Amino acid sequence: MTGFVSEKSGQNQMLDRLQVERERGITVKAQTASLNYRLDGKEYLLNLIDTPGHVDFSNEVSRSLAACQGVILLVDANEGVQAQTVANFYLAFYKELTIIPVLNKVDLKNADPERVKEQMKTLFDINPSDILQISAKLGTGVEDVLRAIVERIPPPPVDRSADFRALLFDSWYDRYRGAILLVYVTDGSVKVGKEITFVHSGKNYEIRTLGMLRPHEEPAKGL
Numbered sequence: 390m391t392g393f394v395s396e397k398s399g400q401n402q403m404l405d406r407l408q409v410e411r412e413r414g415i416t417v418k419a420q421t422a423s424l425n426y427r428l429d430g431k432e433y434l435l436n437l438i439d440t441p442g443h444v445d446f447s448n449e450v451s452r453s454l455a456a457c458q459g460v461i462l463l464v465d466a467n468e469g470v471q472a473q474t475v476a477n478f479y480l481a482f483y484k485e486l487t488i489i490p491v492l493n494k495v496d497l498k499n500a501d502p503e504r505v506k507e508q509m510k511t512l513f514d515i516n517p518s519d520i521l522q523i524s525a526k527l528g529t530g531v532e533d534v535l536r537a538i539v540e541r542i543p544p545p546p547v548d549r550s551a552d553f554r555a556l557l558f559d560s561w562y563d564r565y566r567g568a569i570l571l572v573y574v575t576d577g578s579v580k581v582g583k584e585i586t587f588v589h590s591g592k593n594y595e596i597r598t599l600g601m602l603r604p605h606e607e608p609a610k611g612l
Contacts (some may be wrong), residue, residue, distance in 0.1 A: 390528070391424040393424050393425075420439045420602075433539050435539075440453045440477075459486050461538070466500040466502045469504070489537050490520045491520070494525075495522045521534055549577065549578065554575045555572040556573045556575060557587075559571040579599070580610060582596065
């Protein structure tokens, strides 16, 4: 729908890269994607993080929430609210993030959206009329979710003229490229060749490459 994944790619699970994720249909590692989305003649940049739902990976969720202004609370219309859903809801709630409630898998024959809506109202005090109903498999109602992200979630507060500041929320080591950092740019801007200083360690590093995940990595001259 955003044009970043070709229908001919032959890949149904774009962000589930680990073998166990593909086999079991679960998310273990948080994955990010920066997508352009056009709505009512204006273009928006949506920075999305797909986080695990399971309670064993709550550390991944809390790190992701630190870099976000809002969340999509995804509930299975077949299974209803799970224990980990409650835990993750309150992680976002206490950070005062905008919450978009979404019911998925409404196309299944055993789905009971009205029962699950009442459950969400009782547990989270969410107005049933605010809950979006979708089928991610069929694409039903997904456009409404993209519109809700733009309309309900506030843009991040930034100062482009200030010194560069960024929140490092994930990293890994590549044997050929060195340390790869996932950052949320809060202020200013940065280019290849510039030096950055880590607040915690006080050490300086030169930036060799910059890129954005769309959802595969694309090089960028600046962030």
